[in-house]
Amino acid sequence: MLRGSCLCGAVAYTAGVPTGMAIACHCDECRRQSGHHFAAVPVAKRSLRFQRQETLRWYRASDIGKRGFCCACGSTLFWRGDEGAHVHLLMGALDGATGLHLGAHVWVRERGDYYQIGGDLPQFQEGE
Numbered sequence: 001m002l003r004g005s006c007l008c009g010a011v012a013y014t015a016g017v018p019t020g021m022a023i024a025c026h027c028d029e030c031r032r033q034s035g036h037h038f039a040a041v042p043v044a045k046r047s048l049r050f051q052r053q054e055t056l057r058w059y060r061a062s063d064i065g066k067r068g069f070c071c072a073c074g075s076t077l078f079w080r081g082d083e084g085a086h087v088h089l090l091m092g093a094l095d096g097a098t099g100l101h102l103g104a105h106v107w108v109r110e111r112g113d114y115y116q117i118g119g120d121l122p123q124f125q126e127g128e
């Protein structure tokens with residue numbers, strides 16, 4: 001089981017095991033919201049349980065999905081597609097050791113020009 005929380009602690013959750021690969025997403029949306037690229041891992045929507053969520057807000061970022069964040073401290077926490085059974089957890093908000101590893105970089109064609117992608121993970125120009 002995974003646990004996560006925002007910077008101020010007003011949002012806290014648990015979630016089930018990952019249902020897919022953890023990715024680093026370099027798309028324009030993720031970079032603007034997070035301040036850089038972001039790292040996320042999918043879990044089943046139905047496995048997500050909130051212990052606290054008073055300050056959780058969902059921003060409709062596009063026609064296909066919403067982005068969850070804490071309106072008190074600004075932590076970016078979730079990406080949730082309207083379709084599908086998964087919600088992506090932003091990995092920087094996970095508590096403690098996760099045992100998880102990034103599997104790929106996606107949307108590399110929208111990467112900022114101010115950094116290079118190191119390491120030997122697969123890189124996809126768009127989604128995986």
Ligand SMILES: [Zn+2]
Binds near residue numbers: 008010072
């Ligand atoms: Zn917060």
